[in-house]
Amino acid sequence: MTPSHEHRFRHLGAVLAEWQPVWQPLPFQHRRLPWEARYPAMAQALRELSDDEAARLQASPFTASPLSAWLPVDELASLVDLPDMAPQGPTLPDAWGTFVGGRKWRQIQAFAPLVAPDADLVEWCAGKGHLARALGRWHGVGIEALEWQAGLCRAGNALAQRQAVAVRLHQQDVMAEDAGRWLVPGARVMALHACGDLHGRLLELAASRGAAVTLAPCCYQRTEAANYHPFSEQGRREMAERGWRLCRDDLAMSVQETVTAPAGVRRQRQVANAWRLGFDALQRDLSGRDIYLPVPSLAYGRMPGTFDDFCRWAAERKSLSLPARVDWPRYEAEGFQRLGEVTRLELVRHLFRRPLEIWLALDRVRLMEEAGFQVRLGTFCERDVTPRNLLIEATPAG
Numbered sequence: 001m002t003p004s005h006e007h008r009f010r011h012l013g014a015v016l017a018e019w020q021p022v023w024q025p026l027p028f029q030h031r032r033l034p035w036e037a038r039y040p041a042m043a044q045a046l047r048e049l050s051d052d053e054a055a056r057l058q059a060s061p062f063t064a065s066p067l068s069a070w071l072p073v074d075e076l077a078s079l080v081d082l083p084d085m086a087p088q089g090p091t092l093p094d095a096w097g098t099f100v101g102g103r104k105w106r107q108i109q110a111f112a113p114l115v116a117p118d119a120d121l122v123e124w125c126a127g128k129g130h131l132a133r134a135l136g137r138w139h140g141v142g143i144e145a146l147e148w149q150a151g152l153c154r155a156g157n158a159l160a161q162r163q164a165v166a167v168r169l170h171q172q173d174v175m176a177e178d179a180g181r182w183l184v185p186g187a188r189v190m191a192l193h194a195c196g197d198l199h200g201r202l203l204e205l206a207a208s209r210g211a212a213v214t215l216a217p218c219c220y221q222r223t224e225a226a227n228y229h230p231f232s233e234q235g236r237r238e239m240a241e242r243g244w245r246l247c248r249d250d251l252a253m254s255v256q257e258t259v260t261a262p263a264g265v266r267r268q269r270q271v272a273n274a275w276r277l278g279f280d281a282l283q284r285d286l287s288g289r290d291i292y293l294p295v296p297s298l299a300y301g302r303m304p305g306t307f308d309d310f311c312r313w314a315a316e317r318k319s320l321s322l323p324a325r326v327d328w329p330r331y332e333a334e335g336f337q338r339l340g341e342v343t344r345l346e347l348v349r350h351l352f353r354r355p356l357e358i359w360l361a362l363d364r365v366r367l368m369e370e371a372g373f374q375v376r377l378g379t380f381c382e383r384d385v386t387p388r389n390l391l392i393e394a395t396p397a398g
């Protein structure tokens, strides 16, 4: 039997809180992780993994994991096993995806059939209103769409006119006082990938005003608050009982995945990460302090062409003077060696990534249930379409 959301939320929270000392520290920042003293054999087992085995565990963290000798792998696997809500019936024709990026269109094709046209539909943080336009066309209904940027509203309205679909984009800051006027009983507000505070606002308004919601949440860390404030009463109570805290960096872990990045981009990121680790080894040696020094990230495509140029750039940013002679090949090699180690040690955090994401989604689910809504939580597509594949459907009861 599927556990209730209340039960799953409590159970996941207990496991996440218990194991936070193991999943919280970033292997990138520590040459020896704080938990290694307590679990030396686990660290050793990870460091000894072959490249293939490490890659396999990245793709399937819960399957035949050597970490089950120390960590509750099976328990986590069952806690993240959610109903598959992916639509089985017909979906939007491919031809309707003109003007929409390929990946975004596949997401819309998976998400749209799950938006029940049982109410007046409103799209929240709509961009150019691609989802609203597709659904308006499919069901032959009018849809209001809310977007903050005037340019996107103009472009979206022009597309709707061109396709003769009754979709209207309204320039609306959803964080403003007057945003609540769209969330009337009898409306269903849909949001595909609205970030942190934007979807939080949607749920809080919908809960208090009685509008239905269909939401794929994302970017939980994009929030004003430095520390996580649960949405639900259950979440607040249980976090207080456990004395448990989550900071913004913890939230970021729940969405750190690059399964959808093309191979070329992944390779570039790997080189950038290895160089950062190489620079880190160098700066520790130069300063004599075994402490991680954060270096700002570089915009895509701005990476210097060689390791030594990268280090010169990073040293300048950190006001660090480099000696005339540095053994660059040695530090670059150390960077790549550390990257292999970090990738393996990250497998511990990887195991808790999806559980944390689902716990955060369940906090939103519980807010709506506590307000008297019927709520479904499941996955709406495979992870290669988007790893942010959770869907929350909340409908006022009665």
Ligand SMILES: C[S@@+](CC[C@H](N)C(=O)[O-])C[C@H]1O[C@@H](n2cnc3c(N)ncnc32)[C@H](O)[C@@H]1O
Binding pocket: 104, 124, 125, 126, 127, 128, 146, 147, 148, 149, 152, 172, 173, 174, 175, 191, 192, 193, 194, 195, 198
């Ligand atoms: C991540 S995009 C999602 C867009 C669209 N739903 C999609 O899936 O492509 C978030 C959108 O929210 C809009 N946005 C950001 N802050 C907003 C606000 N305060 N009020 C309304 N829209 C906002 C952005 O301009 C952007 O178009």
